[in-house]
Each structure stands twice: as C-alpha cells, then as structure tokens.
Amino acid sequence: MTTIGVITRGKYGKRLISNLLTRTDMKVLSAEVPEHLPDFIDEPEEFLEQVAMDRTVFNAEIVITYSLHPDLTPQIAHMAGRAGVRALIVPGGASKAPVQELKRISQEYGMYIEVEDICCTLSADPAICEFTDKLSRPLLEITTHEGKVAEVKVIRGAPCGSTWHMAEELKGVSLKDAPAKAGLLIQQYPCRAVRGNKGGIHESAQLHKDAVLKAIEKAALKK
Incomplete structure (x- = not known):
C-alpha cells in the first residue's frame, strides 16, 4: 500500500486528505505548518523545529506540501x-x-519534484503514478439515454474532489449542454485554485469540460 504524506497549512491540504481517504486505498500521514507565516524566514530548519512539525510525515513514498512559502518549501x-x-x-x-x-x-x-499551479494537471510520471492514477487530470466514462447524461463514472478526478461533485450534478443534463455545464460546476466548487486569471480554476474548468466532451464522444461510438 502506497503511503502519501500531506503537509497542510490552514485550509490548504485538508480536502486532499479527505479525498485520499474516501476515494483511494492509500495510507495517509499528515503534518501541519502554521497558517500565518512571516514573509521571510531566515532559518527555516530552526523555524520548523520551533513549530514542532511532525516529521513522521516523511515516512511516505510521496509527499505533497502545501507550505506555500518560498523559504519553507526548500527546507x-x-x-x-x-x-x-x-x-x-x-x-x-x-x-x-x-x-x-x-x-x-x-x-x-x-528525488522527483513537481511544482504545479493546480493538481489536476499533474504529469503521469512513474514516480507519482500511484497518486496520479487516481487523483489528477479528470478521466470519465459517461452513459447516455435519450439525449441526456444518465450516469458519470469518475475513473480519475481532481484531488480537491470537484470532479465527483460535477459528475453527480451532470445527471439528467442534455448532451449538448453537458460540457459547458461541467465547466461551470467546477468554477462554482470551492476549490482552492487561483481565481481571476487565465490559469487556476479556469484551467481546471476547461480540463473538465474537455473530459466530459471526450466521454460523450466515446459513448456515442459504442452505440
């Protein structure tokens, strides 16, 4: 069983832990750093000792850190x-x-290190495939009936859980409207991705829109 270590900071990382526990069979270890951090940390190793970050989080094959701080992350x-x-x-x-x-x-x-704006664009590198096979770029199977979405099966979904939320809400939506509806549902979901620019939540919405469109096209070929 693969063990995933997650370092949280305030709200960041907690939804990932929930999805790892409910959507996968992977073991999870966690540690936290303070939500509010100084802009500059001159001695990051000493700082982490002072805040008593649980180092057992490193007893894992893959670690995901939401430290979100240019001084702490290298340490x-x-x-x-x-x-x-x-x-x-x-x-x-x-x-x-x-x-x-x-x-x-x-x-x-x-050690393989990947820096990403949003986790639903993680690469399928062998070093992290146990994680990305379950949680990364959305992959769906859609069943249709009379021009509508009958069922959406999530093969692989965003680590924040937005894909499963979208899948449930798409049931009964017309095939014509489903891709655009998917993008809207992702943007409405309380994902932590950056908003207000071309990347972030908007990129995630486009990925899900494309995944729905591909799944609908694949379903049509089966008929």
Whole structure:
C-alpha cells in the first residue's frame, strides 16, 4: 500500500486528505505548518523545529506540501530527500516555490519534484503514478439515454474532489449542454485554485469540460 504524506497549512491540504481517504486505498500521514507565516524566514530548519512539525510525515513514498512559502518549501524538500521520500509534489506554482532551487535539491537526492499551479494537471510520471492514477487530470466514462447524461463514472478526478461533485450534478443534463455545464460546476466548487486569471480554476474548468466532451464522444461510438 502506497503511503502519501500531506503537509497542510490552514485550509490548504485538508480536502486532499479527505479525498485520499474516501476515494483511494492509500495510507495517509499528515503534518501541519502554521497558517500565518512571516514573509521571510531566515532559518527555516530552526523555524520548523520551533513549530514542532511532525516529521513522521516523511515516512511516505510521496509527499505533497502545501507550505506555500518560498523559504519553507526548500527546507521541506531537503527533509524529504534525507528521509528517502521518492517524490515531492508542490502545489501553488512557481510564485510560491523557488523552482530552480528545488531542481537542485531534486538532483542532490535523486528525488522527483513537481511544482504545479493546480493538481489536476499533474504529469503521469512513474514516480507519482500511484497518486496520479487516481487523483489528477479528470478521466470519465459517461452513459447516455435519450439525449441526456444518465450516469458519470469518475475513473480519475481532481484531488480537491470537484470532479465527483460535477459528475453527480451532470445527471439528467442534455448532451449538448453537458460540457459547458461541467465547466461551470467546477468554477462554482470551492476549490482552492487561483481565481481571476487565465490559469487556476479556469484551467481546471476547461480540463473538465474537455473530459466530459471526450466521454460523450466515446459513448456515442459504442452505440
């Protein structure tokens, strides 16, 4: 059984833990960093000792850190590498993490590190495939009846759980309207992705819209 370590910060990461426990058979370890952090942390290792972050979170094959702080994240990466963690996933994008420094840490420990704005665009790298086979870019199977969506089966969904919410709400929607409705449902879901720009929640909405369209086309071919 694959063990996933999740480092939370306030509300960030808690929905992922819930979905890991309810949607997968993976074991979950968790630790937290304070929700409110100083803008600059000169001694991140000492800081993490002071806040008593639970280091057992690194007894995992894959760690996902929602530290969302350019000073703390590299230190967490070093700790993960020293503990033998196979892969580190860093949500929040380059604005929250020093990408070049993380690349050097990745090479130092032979640890796969992926920095992503949104977790439903994670790559299908072998280092994290146990995670991304279940939680990443949406993949659906749709059953239709009389021009409407009869059932939506989520093969793979967004780590925040938005895909399952969308799937339930699409039942009974006309096939013509379903893709656009899917995108709207994702944007209405309380995902933590950034809003107000071209990426973030809007990218997630487009991914789900495309997934619904592909599933409908595939269902049509079966008839």
